[in-house]
Amino acid sequence: MEEGTSKSPGYCLDTEDYDVLQWDVREGCEVRQILDRIADKWSLLVIALLDRRTLRFTELRRAIDGISQRMLSVTLRQLERDGLVLRTVHPVVPPRVDYALTPLGSTLHATIQALVDWTEGSQHEIAAARAEYDRRRAEEAVLDEAN
Amino acid sequence: MEEGTSKSPGYCLDTEDYDVLQWDVREGCEVRQILDRIADKWSLLVIALLDRRTLRFTELRRAIDGISQRMLSVTLRQLERDGLVLRTVHPVVPPRVDYALTPLGSTLHATIQALVDWTEGSQHEIAAARAEYDRRRAEEAVLDEAN
DNA sequence: CGGAATCCAGGCAGATACTG
DNA sequence: CAGTATCTGCCTGGATTCCG
Numbered sequence: 001m002e003e004g005t006s007k008s009p010g011y012c013l014d015t016e017d018y019d020v021l022q023w024d025v026r027e028g029c030e031v032r033q034i035l036d037r038i039a040d041k042w043s044l045l046v047i048a049l050l051d052r053r054t055l056r057f058t059e060l061r062r063a064i065d066g067i068s069q070r071m072l073s074v075t076l077r078q079l080e081r082d083g084l085v086l087r088t089v090h091p092v093v094p095p096r097v098d099y100a101l102t103p104l105g106s107t108l109h110a111t112i113q114a115l116v117d118w119t120e121g122s123q124h125e126i127a128a129a130r131a132e133y134d135r136r137r138a139e140e141a142v143l144d145e146a147n
Numbered sequence: 148m149e150e151g152t153s154k155s156p157g158y159c160l161d162t163e164d165y166d167v168l169q170w171d172v173r174e175g176c177e178v179r180q181i182l183d184r185i186a187d188k189w190s191l192l193v194i195a196l197l198d199r200r201t202l203r204f205t206e207l208r209r210a211i212d213g214i215s216q217r218m219l220s221v222t223l224r225q226l227e228r229d230g231l232v233l234r235t236v237h238p239v240v241p242p243r244v245d246y247a248l249t250p251l252g253s254t255l256h257a258t259i260q261a262l263v264d265w266t267e268g269s270q271h272e273i274a275a276a277r278a279e280y281d282r283r284r285a286e287e288a289v290l291d292e293a294n
Numbered sequence: 295c296g297g298a299a300t301c302c303a304g305g306c307a308g309a310t311a312c313t314g
Numbered sequence: 315c316a317g318t319a320t321c322t323g324c325c326t327g328g329a330t331t332c333c334g
Binding site for chain 4: 203204205208216217219220236240241242243244
């Protein structure tokens with residue numbers, strides 16, 4: 001298995017005197033693990049597409065520009081394992097396999113959409129912040145040059 | 148700069164006959180880029196901690212079990228560049244630097260919290276799905292063994 | 295068509311050492 | 315204390331090949 005069970009629960013928060021952050025401390029980083037998965041490079045795209053309708057492997061592949069068959073395969077298997085995607089094999093030749101969102105997967109998509117909306121709404125503000133930051137750094141670089 | 152401006156807007160969705168997925172097609176993958184950043188290994192933890200109160204570099208380092216000073220530094224710089232975190236240097240010896248969430252950062256935290264809540268609420272269902280999946284795979288492996 | 299297996303490069307992140 | 319710089323190892327993910 002390529003990643004499967006991640007070895008390190010390494011990035012749990014230390015409680016120390018920061019008493020809460022309940023979700024991360026208590027669940028043995030289960031939450032982080034799941035978060036990492038759904039936030040990975042391709043999962044979101046797959047879920048977004050499947051939320052529109054059931055798709056076949058090749059349809060997904062063509063719809064997601066830049067994904068390799070390997071990564072699509074890996075991504076789909078993970079999503080299937082997590083119970084977010086349902087895989088249906090039709091016993092015909094040539095083989096036909098359909099992928100659909102489970103009810104759980106649908107609720108995830110709804111939640112994710114909120115995050116996407118935030119990103120959409122904030123992107124200009126972020127772009128401005130980046131430009132400003134870069135401008136200042138360039139400015140400082142010039143000053144360093146001068147001495 | 149280590150990662151800075153990512154080279155490939157590679158993973159945009161192909162419109163083809165899947166007409167919408169507005170957010171990803173239209174913005175030149177700006178959304179994906181931002182999403183990747185906030186969903187990375189450490190950003191969420193930093194944001195969650197700073198949402199509770201302003202913290203110094205070393206406080207963050209100690210609070211986040213397993214993070215290297217390098218990754219904390221990189222993460223903070225990115226968040227600062229994106230306008231999500233405010234960095235304040237106090238001109239004293241020994242140096243003191245405070246990190247705080249900007250208003251934009253706070254709104255992000257609120258949004259993220261919804262996702263965390265979903266994960267918390269779904270984690271048992273996911274764990275069950277995984278167990279079931281693994282059980283079936285093991286079953287099939289035994290059958291393969293038999294022939 | 296829908297994958298699994300193998301091979302391999304490039305980038306990401308850890309360890310260490312050094313600065314202001 | 316709060317970082318930066320360099321070096322290196324490892325893992326992720328792409329390309330290719332093969333199978334049912």
